[in-house]
Structures are given as C-alpha cells and as structure tokens.
Amino acid sequence: MGAILLLESRAEELRALLSTKASGLAYCLPDDGEDAVARCDIWLGEPDRAVSLLAAGHRPAWLQSTWAGFKPLLAAGLPQDYRLSRAVGVFGQPIAQYILAHLLAHEQRLFALQAQQQRQEWDRQLSGLLTGKTLLIVGAGDIGAEVAAMLRSFGVTLHGIVNTPRALPGFARVSGIDALAHDVAQADYVVNLLPDTPNLYNADLFACMKPATVFINVGRGTSVVDDDLVAALREGKLARAVLDVFRQEPLPPEHPFWLTPQLTLTPHIAGPMVPALMADLFLDNLQRYSQGAALRGEVDFSREY
Numbered sequence: 001m002g003a004i005l006l007l008e009s010r011a012e013e014l015r016a017l018l019s020t021k022a023s024g025l026a027y028c029l030p031d032d033g034e035d036a037v038a039r040c041d042i043w044l045g046e047p048d049r050a051v052s053l054l055a056a057g058h059r060p061a062w063l064q065s066t067w068a069g070f071k072p073l074l075a076a077g078l079p080q081d082y083r084l085s086r087a088v089g090v091f092g093q094p095i096a097q098y099i100l101a102h103l104l105a106h107e108q109r110l111f112a113l114q115a116q117q118q119r120q121e122w123d124r125q126l127s128g129l130l131t132g133k134t135l136l137i138v139g140a141g142d143i144g145a146e147v148a149a150m151l152r153s154f155g156v157t158l159h160g161i162v163n164t165p166r167a168l169p170g171f172a173r174v175s176g177i178d179a180l181a182h183d184v185a186q187a188d189y190v191v192n193l194l195p196d197t198p199n200l201y202n203a204d205l206f207a208c209m210k211p212a213t214v215f216i217n218v219g220r221g222t223s224v225v226d227d228d229l230v231a232a233l234r235e236g237k238l239a240r241a242v243l244d245v246f247r248q249e250p251l252p253p254e255h256p257f258w259l260t261p262q263l264t265l266t267p268h269i270a271g272p273m274v275p276a277l278m279a280d281l282f283l284d285n286l287q288r289y290s291q292g293a294a295l296r297g298e299v300d301f302s303r304e305y
Contacts, residue, residue: 007045092146131155139193
C-alpha cells in the first residue's frame, strides 16, 4: 500500500490522530514534492481539494471524503473510475446538538428573556416544552437518523421526508418529497437536512406552514429563496428561522438577512468535521478496502444523487 494523500484543511490534526491510532502508515501532503500525488493511491480529504488533481489527470484508487456530500466530484469531465466513500457517522452528533440547542432556546424563550433583562422587566410568562411537539426532518438519512435519536427522549413526535418512503426507527410517519407541503402544515418545527435542492423553500411552501412554526436550515443555502423567507418572517407567517447555510458565504453585509426580525444566523458551524470520528471512519474503511469489502458510505457513481 502506498502513502495516503491528505487533502484536508485540518491535515495535521488528522495525521497526528491516525499516527497514534495506527502506526506504520505513511502520509503525504500535495506540496510534499512533485511526486507526492503520484506516490499515493489513497486520498483522504475534502472533495473540492481533490477536484483540481482529478482534472489534471491524477487518479486515486480510493478517495475517502471528509464531507457528507461529494457534489464537486460529479462535475462534468471529471473521472469516476475510482472508489469513493463519503463521511458517514461523523456529522450527526454535532448537527443534532446544534438543532437541539435552537429548539430549546425557542421553547425556553431565551431570546425574549434576554431582551426582557435588558429592559429590566420582570415578566413570568411560562416557557414551553418540546414534549408533544411535531418535528419534520426533511432529509431523514444518516444524519437525520442521529438527530431523531437524540430528540426522541424529549417526547417529540418525529415525521420524516425521504426520497424513497419507508419505515424508519422512531419516526411516526415517513413520506416522500411529494408530501412536503402537506407535512410542513402539520409541523411545529421544520428542519432541512437535504443536499442541494434549489428553491425548495419558497413563498408557496412557507405559506403552508403554521404561523407558530420554526424553520431550521442546516442543509444547503440554495434550498431557500431568500426574499421569500424574509417576507414570511416580516409578515408573521413563521415564528422564527435559524440558518447555518447560505447561497453566498460569507453572507454579504448588505444582505437583508442581517436585519430580518426573528431570524438567527450562524456562520456554517453546525456540522464541523470531528477529526477523531473521521480518523475512526477512515481506519475502519481502510481495513475494508484492504480486504476488498464494501466501504461504509461507498458511492455508486451510476446512481443519481
């Protein structure tokens, strides 16, 4: 087995962890010399960093992505004659905790209480509970399953949207994307975890939601029609929205999101790559790869994603 090429912004963290967990493996960085890439038949890292190497004619035998998605690798003209696996079991916990934090902040009225403190007001309005609320996870895949597992103990009724409707553990109902308008109308919380689905959340869909609904997007910024979300919040058609992803990042200072009421913005931090979890996944897949077995998160290039 040749050296492993690290194409990752946190390469040194990964290399240190991997060296501790599995001695005897050699690692290279792209700038380790002209022949560094040629000496590596296994690549580990971010898809967008691999694109230029693939376009230049380099090929791995196997690429382990450190992203859950891999859309850059599907660009026209790029080769697909190698094995590719995406990151699974790495992002679910941080994203689940991010979502839970915002759910609890809303139910416990933390924003209102902070404003109340600043006004020196003593208003004992009671907070709410997640118990009995309905939460719709749009994109109930691997990450959605981990989010659901964390929320079940709070007494939340879980509904899911997937490409192929099927029973999923802990979900009261799982529907296809054609049922989205119907299902958002029943939800107290709508959480988007879908990959690139342009303009899915538009004025028509926001109009289907209850005025008390909270919308959380940790999927892709392109899924939301920005102006339609701003209008829905300003007109009171939604109670609150939380966005971690945007069409343009960083969000431009002139963007209306900055001044939209009842909108919480975070700078794409909901699902950080956890090096320790990524190292464990890679080493597990490395063993599978050396045995010629199926990889966790292996991508079938013949499928439509």
